[in-house]
Amino acid sequence: MRRIISVLMENAPGSLSRVVGLFSQRGYNIESLTVAPTEDETLSRLTLTTIGDDHKIEQITKHLNKLIDVVKLVDLTEGAHIEREVMLIKVKAAGAQRAEIKRCVDIFRGQIVDVTASLYIVQITGTSDKLDAFLHAVGDASILEVVRSGVSGIARGEKVLSL
Amino acid sequence: MLIRALRDEGVEYVFGYPGGAALHIYDAIFRQQDVQHILVRHEQAATHAADAYSRATGQVGTVLVTSGPGATNAITGIATAYMDSIPMVVISGQVVSERIGEDAFQETDMVGVSRPIVKHSFMVRDAREIPEVVKKAYYIAATGRPGPVVIDVPKDITSPFETFPYEYPEKVKIRSYTPATRGHAGQIKKAVQLLLEAKRPVIYAGGGVVQGNGSELLTELARKLNYPVTNTLMGLGAYPGTDRQFLGMLGMHGTYEANMAMHHADAILAVGARFDDRVTNAVNKFCPNAKIIHIDVDPASISKTVTADIPIVGAVDSVLTDMLALAKESEETPDAAAIKNWWQQIDEWRDNHGIYIAPRYKQADSGKIMPQDVIKTLHEVTKGEAYVTSDVGQHQMFAAQYYLFDKPRRWINSGGLGTMGFGLPAAMGAQMADRDAVVACVTGEGSIQMCIQELSTCTQYNLPIKIICLNNQALGMVKQWQDMQYGSRYSESLYEDSLPDFVKLAEAYGHVGMRVTEKDDLKAKMEECFAIKDRVVFMDIAVDNSEHVYPMQIAGASMRDMWLSKTERT
Numbered sequence: 043m044r045r046i047i048s049v050l051m052e053n054a055p056g057s058l059s060r061v062v063g064l065f066s067q068r069g070y071n072i073e074s075l076t077v078a079p080t081e082d083e084t085l086s087r088l089t090l091t092t093i094g095d096d097h098k099i100e101q102i103t104k105h106l107n108k109l110i111d112v113v114k115l116v117d118l119t120e121g122a123h124i125e126r127e128v129m130l131i132k133v134k135a136a137g138a139q140r141a142e143i144k145r146c147v148d149i150f151r152g153q154i155v156d157v158t159a160s161l162y163i164v165q166i167t168g169t170s171d172k173l174d175a176f177l178h179a180v181g182d183a184s185i186l187e188v189v190r191s192g193v194s195g196i197a198r199g200e201k202v203l204s205l
Numbered sequence: 206m207l208i209r210a211l212r213d214e215g216v217e218y219v220f221g222y223p224g225g226a227a228l229h230i231y232d233a234i235f236r237q238q239d240v241q242h243i244l245v246r247h248e249q250a251a252t253h254a255a256d257a258y259s260r261a262t263g264q265v266g267t268v269l270v271t272s273g274p275g276a277t278n279a280i281t282g283i284a285t286a287y288m289d290s291i292p293m294v295v296i297s298g299q300v301v302s303e304r305i306g307e308d309a310f311q312e313t314d315m316v317g318v319s320r321p322i323v324k325h326s327f328m329v330r331d332a333r334e335i336p337e338v339v340k341k342a343y344y345i346a347a348t349g350r351p352g353p354v355v356i357d358v359p360k361d362i363t364s365p366f367e368t369f370p371y372e373y374p375e376k377v378k379i380r381s382y383t384p385a386t387r388g389h390a391g392q393i394k395k396a397v398q399l400l401l402e403a404k405r406p407v408i409y410a411g412g413g414v415v416q417g418n419g420s421e422l423l424t425e426l427a428r429k430l431n432y433p434v435t436n437t438l439m440g441l442g443a444y445p446g447t448d449r450q451f452l453g454m455l456g457m458h459g460t461y462e463a464n465m466a467m468h469h470a471d472a473i474l475a476v477g478a479r480f481d482d483r484v485t486n487a488v489n490k491f492c493p494n495a496k497i498i499h500i501d502v503d504p505a506s507i508s509k510t511v512t513a514d515i516p517i518v519g520a521v522d523s524v525l526t527d528m529l530a531l532a533k534e535s536e537e538t539p540d541a542a543a544i545k546n547w548w549q550q551i552d553e554w555r556d557n558h559g560i561y562i563a564p565r566y567k568q569a570d571s572g573k574i575m576p577q578d579v580i581k582t583l584h585e586v587t588k589g590e591a592y593v594t595s596d597v598g599q600h601q602m603f604a605a606q607y608y609l610f611d612k613p614r615r616w617i618n619s620g621g622l623g624t625m626g627f628g629l630p631a632a633m634g635a636q637m638a639d640r641d642a643v644v645a646c647v648t649g650e651g652s653i654q655m656c657i658q659e660l661s662t663c664t665q666y667n668l669p670i671k672i673i674c675l676n677n678q679a680l681g682m683v684k685q686w687q688d689m690q691y692g693s694r695y696s697e698s699l700y701e702d703s704l705p706d707f708v709k710l711a712e713a714y715g716h717v718g719m720r721v722t723e724k725d726d727l728k729a730k731m732e733e734c735f736a737i738k739d740r741v742v743f744m745d746i747a748v749d750n751s752e753h754v755y756p757m758q759i760a761g762a763s764m765r766d767m768w769l770s771k772t773e774r775t
Contacts, residue, residue: 056316063320063321067321101509105505110324110382
């Protein structure tokens with residue numbers, strides 16, 4: 043099962059390499075990973091998606107918790123949560139395609155953020171599934187370049203991941 | 206500043222080896238008296254010696270090496286300590302800050318290289334950080350599930366030309382690190398209940414009981430309940446080896462009665478043990494009828510390979526104290542009739558195949574000395590009170606089986622990583638920990654050559670350890686597996702006639718060398734060896750080279766499936 047694990051950790055040199063190292067060392071998968079400082083500059087928030095059964099996820103969270111730099115973590119998929127991913131995609135947009143792509147972007151509530159005579163750069167935000175669906179809708183033939191941010195997530199409601 | 210911080214931390218000994226990037230630190234060592242440095246002959250030995258010092262005393266071991274090759278040579282020893290959860294601080298010199306990343310002379314990314322085998326690591330970026338980093342390093346190494354911590358120190362950070370105000374922190378708080386202490390009261394209650402209701406209980410105690418200073422409590426609990434106890438390789442000495450309730454070691458080369466009892470148990474109390482693959486054999490066939498209570502300070506150890514029915518995260522001593530109190534005040538007592546039957550069953554197993562009831566190995570037709578007899582003689586001559594370090598292989602298993610440790614911290618071996626070369630430097634560390642103690646290094650002619658250079662360190666520091674070398678002229682354990690699984694094709698496991706004359710070798714370092722080839726001489730020579738109090742004695746003992754270690758679990762099967770000899774299996 044796909045899980046989103048959100049980690050609050052010390053914003054210190056080497057912290058990220060310890061998290062990433064743990065995954066390769068113990069043979070766990072990382073599907074996506076995103077990390078940036080939080081409103082408290084001594085802390086970074088790292089969100090990663092991984093796939094595994096309950097036993098594996100339990101091991102992953104236990105081992106992450108064991109890292110000295112990890113302050114707190116939560117498996118967002120255990121409860122209601124919001125997840126978002128940003129995608130920038132460079133697509134061919136010439137002739138009849140131009141209007142077709144524009145329509146598609148509107149349907150997915152994306153934005154065209156750069157335009158040339160022959161291409162668009164489109165920005166789409168949403169769940170990973172939505173991003174996948176957009177890529178499918180546009181079709182491989184039109185796609186020149188794709189860049190995705192990886193998943194960020196936050197729990198719904200009162201729950202807060204902080205110190 | 207660094208050495209001052211070590212002194213303020215209470216560090217007595219530093220095991221190390223100097224080099225360019227560490228020279229400022231070495232100069233500081235020269236100019237003080239409090240912290241004594243032990244100069245080894247290879248950095249690997251420094252880590253093993255510090256590791257064994259820690260195992261023998263419970264204190265944090267300290268290592269100091271230079272950058273580059275000094276640091277990488279320490280890696281094997283750090284991994285050894287990591288696998289066995291031994292508290293250790295390794296300080297490595299580093300090239301000057303502004304050269305880092307430029308492939309400077311003797312530069313290695315020590316923090317990166319050591320990352321998977323340390324509990325934590327620090328790179329000091331400012332000299333002002335030194336006291337706090339040192340304090341944190343020792344705190345992290347020693348608390349929770351202990352482990353090695355690396356401090357990488359660029360050379361400019363230790364420059365004697367810059368001075369800073371110094372204050373050693375009394376306490377340290379790390380917001381992201383809160384090691385487990387007390388166990389959950391409800392879980393402990395459930396565990397005691399389960400134990401009291403058990404009809405076929407076994408207490409399975411590991412290295413955590415030794416490291417967590419829980420031996421006395423465990424012994425008291427076991428005696429109160431009259432339940433059988435088995436120890437892991439790392440746990441030997443956690444329960445008195447000569448006690449009636451002790452079943453011997455369990456696992457791959459565990460005793461018949463320990464493995465049978467585990468397989469047939471209905472309740473297992475696992476304390477400070479991690480259900481290692483060398484213990485469980487096939488996990489899906491492990492103890493099919495048992496409810497499992499698992500006490501461990503590390504939550505990640507619980508239900509890692511075997512699912513615990515009652516997990517208890519907490520320090521072993523605290524949890525055992527609570528359990529003992531509950532067991533004492535409980536109105537319930539164990540089911541006496543069931544426990545009596547259980548002991549009858551265990552005694553029957555002992556009578557049939559127990560290695561402590563009668564010798565289960567044949568004397569060699571050639572009249573050669575049997576390796577088991579060497580360990581038994583060692584036990585007899587040292588009255589079971591020596592610190593015994595070992596290397597890795599058949600001799601290690603024979604020592605684990607036949608040297609019955611009555612006290613914790615006396616058996617010092619590389620259990621998790623299985624590091625050949627550990628024994629001799631470990632013996633040095635144990636001897637440093639207790640200068641008056643009898644320290645024996647049980648080794649083989651293979652392992653001893655992996656750190657043989659340390660015979661020179663023993664000379665320099667007058668460490669009168671006794672080396673008991675079981676010489677079978679082959680990598681015995683490799684050869685045993687080749688006998689059992691590879692049709693006796695001895696691929697690269699024989700030395701042929703290339704072995705050195707160990708007697709002369711010992712003498713070359715200024716030690717006493719002895720060779721024993723006759724069975725009848727063994728005891729007298731061993732007594733002669735241990736009568737020499739102030740010298741290293743290297744006993745090169747020719748043992749039967751065809752002997753295997755038994756029992757040996759059959760791979761992929763359950764705990765009760767074992768070879769009991771070359772021809773006999775369960």
